[in-house]
Amino acid sequence: MINRITSLPEYLEKYQESITNPEDFWADIAKENFWRKKWDKILEWRFDGPDAPQVKWFEGGKLNITENIFERNMFQRKNQVAIIWEPNDPKEKEVRLTYGELFDKVKQFANSLKKLGIEKGDRVAIYLPMIPELAIAMLACARIGAVHSIVFAGFSAIALADRINDSSCKIVITSDGAYRGTKSIPLKAIVDESLENCPSVKNAIVFKRTGEDISFIEGRDIWWHDLIEGVSSFNDAEVMDSEDTLFILYTSGSTGKPKGVLHTTAGYMIFSEYTFKNVFQYNNGDIYWCTADIGWVTGHSYIVYGPLLTGATSIMFEGVPTWPDAGRFWEIVDKYKVNQFYTAPTAIRALIAQGNEWVTKHNLSSLTVLGTVGEPINEEAWTWYHDIVGGGRCPIVDTWWQTETSGIMISPLAGITPTKPSFATLPLPGIQPILVSPEGEELKGNGVEGILCIKYPWPGMLRTTYGDHKRCFETYFSAFKGLYLTGDGAKRDEDGYYRIIGRIDDVINVSGHRIGTAEVEDAINQHPKVNESAVVAYPHEIKGSGIYAYVICDKLSESETESIEDEIRSTVVKHIGSIAKPDQIQVVPGLPKTRSGKIMRRILRKIGEGDATNLGDTSTLLDPGVVEEIIAGAKVDVKR
Numbered sequence: 121m122i123n124r125i126t127s128l129p130e131y132l133e134k135y136q137e138s139i140t141n142p143e144d145f146w147a148d149i150a151k152e153n154f155w156r157k158k159w160d161k162i163l164e165w166r167f168d169g170p171d172a173p174q175v176k177w178f179e180g181g182k183l184n185i186t187e188n189i190f191e192r193n194m195f196q197r198k199n200q201v202a203i204i205w206e207p208n209d210p211k212e213k214e215v216r217l218t219y220g221e222l223f224d225k226v227k228q229f230a231n232s233l234k235k236l237g238i239e240k241g242d243r244v245a246i247y248l249p250m251i252p253e254l255a256i257a258m259l260a261c262a263r264i265g266a267v268h269s270i271v272f273a274g275f276s277a278i279a280l281a282d283r284i285n286d287s288s289c290k291i292v293i294t295s296d297g298a299y300r301g302t303k304s305i306p307l308k309a310i311v312d313e314s315l316e317n318c319p320s321v322k323n324a325i326v327f328k329r330t331g332e333d334i335s336f337i338e339g340r341d342i343w344w345h346d347l348i349e350g351v352s353s354f355n356d357a358e359v360m361d362s363e364d365t366l367f368i369l370y371t372s373g374s375t376g377k378p379k380g381v382l383h384t385t386a387g388y389m390i391f392s393e394y395t396f397k398n399v400f401q402y403n404n405g406d407i408y409w410c411t412a413d414i415g416w417v418t419g420h421s422y423i424v425y426g427p428l429l430t431g432a433t434s435i436m437f438e439g440v441p442t443w444p445d446a447g448r449f450w451e452i453v454d455k456y457k458v459n460q461f462y463t464a465p466t467a468i469r470a471l472i473a474q475g476n477e478w479v480t481k482h483n484l485s486s487l488t489v490l491g492t493v494g495e496p497i498n499e500e501a502w503t504w505y506h507d508i509v510g511g512g513r514c515p516i517v518d519t520w521w522q523t524e525t526s527g528i529m530i531s532p533l534a535g536i537t538p539t540k541p542s543f544a545t546l547p548l549p550g551i552q553p554i555l556v557s558p559e560g561e562e563l564k565g566n567g568v569e570g571i572l573c574i575k576y577p578w579p580g581m582l583r584t585t586y587g588d589h590k591r592c593f594e595t596y597f598s599a600f601k602g603l604y605l606t607g608d609g610a611k612r613d614e615d616g617y618y619r620i621i622g623r624i625d626d627v628i629n630v631s632g633h634r635i636g637t638a639e640v641e642d643a644i645n646q647h648p649k650v651n652e653s654a655v656v657a658y659p660h661e662i663k664g665s666g667i668y669a670y671v672i673c674d675k676l677s678e679s680e681t682e683s684i685e686d687e688i689r690s691t692v693v694k695h696i697g698s699i700a701k702p703d704q705i706q707v708v709p710g711l712p713k714t715r716s717g718k719i720m721r722r723i724l725r726k727i728g729e730g731d732a733t734n735l736g737d738t739s740t741l742l743d744p745g746v747v748e749e750i751i752a753g754a755k756v757d758v759k760r
């Protein structure tokens with residue numbers, strides 16, 4: 121396979137080449153793609169100075185990413201399966217779409233979007249469950265140059281409206297409802313509620329999935345099946361500039377509302393394809409399955425774009441790992457003879473708790489590669505995954521990356537890079553990580569631990585945050601001059617291997633989902649009885665990190681005291697979604713604040729961790745007594 125590394129010496133050589141001469145390295149990869157017009161300049165960049173960051177890859181090039189998925193290889197791949205869709209209910213029949221069939225559906229839906237007046241550059245919100253139409257809708261947007269903004273279908277009406285409004289989406293694509301395990305979620309009703317506050321939205325396209333009753337607004341709402349009826353599947357791709365926007369994806373940070381991370385066409389395309397085929401060592405004909413939801417970046421890059429650009433067969437799963445029983449993942453692996461399997465540590469930990477029989481009763485001999493992503497994987501989970509799921513036979517690729525990086529940055533190449541439990545190991549070719557001290561000094565050599573930054577651009581990096589370029593600079597490039605700040609802490613061991621320790625900012629990784637503490641606090645503070653709150657991460661056996669909320673309330677009656685926790689949880693679900701529901705809520709008389717009014721989160725984190733033996737310097741606190749009271753009422757056992 122073109123551009124795929126096949127041995128450790130080759131990796132080491134390529135890596136060297138990629139940092140000595142990054143431009144030629146990437147241009148050599150890009151030349152295998154299908155360009156309407158070749159680029160004029162490989163790279164122009166600056167992480168600092170006026171209007172920074174300024175990053176342009178393959179400027180002057182003209183292309184369309186869907187031509188690289190479809191037209192580029194239609195001759196060989198027409199009858200090969202592109203997507204296997206496994207429904208929530210195993211009794212329902214799966215769907216297999218060949219590259220030829222998927223192409224026709226994408227073009228037809230692309231024409232349907234045009235019929236509604238959607239043009240190049242328009243933003244389209246997609247709020248769909250894990251059904252093939254989600255992939256069709258996103259690729260149709262890419263086909264006509266519309267910018268997709270996919271919102272995970274677990275977000276609430278308010279969270280959806282915030283995202284729609286931030287980028288003034290013209291339409292929303294949704295379904296009547298969604299199945300998840302035994303639950304059915306009324307997606308259209310949620311969209312209806314959002315759209316009361318979204319003036320930019322002209323239409324909602326509704327795919328019929330559950331057949332439940334929904335309300336329909338004449339003139340605004342259109343059934344997917346009515347819209348595509350009679351629409352041709354002849355469609356010429358919109359010719360895009362390399363740096364034209366491909367998509368926006370909202371993600372949480374330390375402060376404020378979620379940011380619309382923006383990715384552009386050529387760089388994203390090259391990076392997602394290259395990283396997919398190298399990390400997973402995909403071979404033609406392999407069956408690949410990533411269990412993520414396309415509402416997150418993992419699904420964008422490693423269910424849809426990376427695999428389809430490589431010509432892979434990619435499985436899309438609508439359901440959950442524990443329904444109808446805890447063997448569902450392994451039943452699917454057996455059913456389709458999955459080769460590469462990619463999931464999150466939180467799913468692994470949840471399945472460990474269910475017992476090994478659920479795994480061992482299925483035939484998993486087809487597996488060749490196991491991947492993880494989204495949060496640090498603890499050694500116990502790594503070993504179980506390796507021994508029980510992989511039968512000791514399959515290399516594990518612990519892939520570190522972010523929404524902002526759009527693709528895998530630090531990871532073993534399956535079967536090539538020697539692995540070590542809970543180490544993401546080495547950077548991919550073209551990636552130049554650096555560890556720095558809090559003062560911004562580079563930590564050279566091995567056996568060091570610090571803040572993980574990246575010092576050189578890579579094609580898939582974010583270009584801006586939608587509508588607020590300054591915020592992009594402030595968030596990622598202002599902490600250390602000339603460096604991209606990842607927000608993660610990491611260790612580089614004696615072998616030069618990277619181990620990701622976790623977030624160093626106020627972002628919590630709950631079950632591999634990124635949640636900003638400020639967002640959760642804002643939501644909690646919407647409860648009329650709450651005066652103030654502080655949210656921190658605390659260790660959680662299954663989720664990796666759980667959410668611990670300390671809240672100050674108005675005086676509560678006895679019955680209010682009883683119901684306040686549930687009410688606060690509902691408030692968070694209403695404003696964000698259940699993924700952000702606090703695990704622990706403690707009503708406190710006050711928060712540990714400095715004289716200048718700053719909350720000392722360090723102390724709250726320590727208490728959440730159950731360790732008050734070493735709270736550090738508390739002498740600057742306005743009221744040190746409050747710490748004792750918080751410890752006394754803590755929701756976890758606290759060692760003093």
Ligand code: WTA
Pocket residue numbers: 371416417418492493494495496497518519520521522523524544606607608620621622623629632633634
């Ligand atoms: C964390 C998900 C440890 C990290 C692709 C990062 C990881 C955040 C790993 C990004 C890993 C991701 N080991 N931590 N292999 N992969 N993370 O944007 O904290 O949803 O900053 O992208 O997940 O989350 P995001």
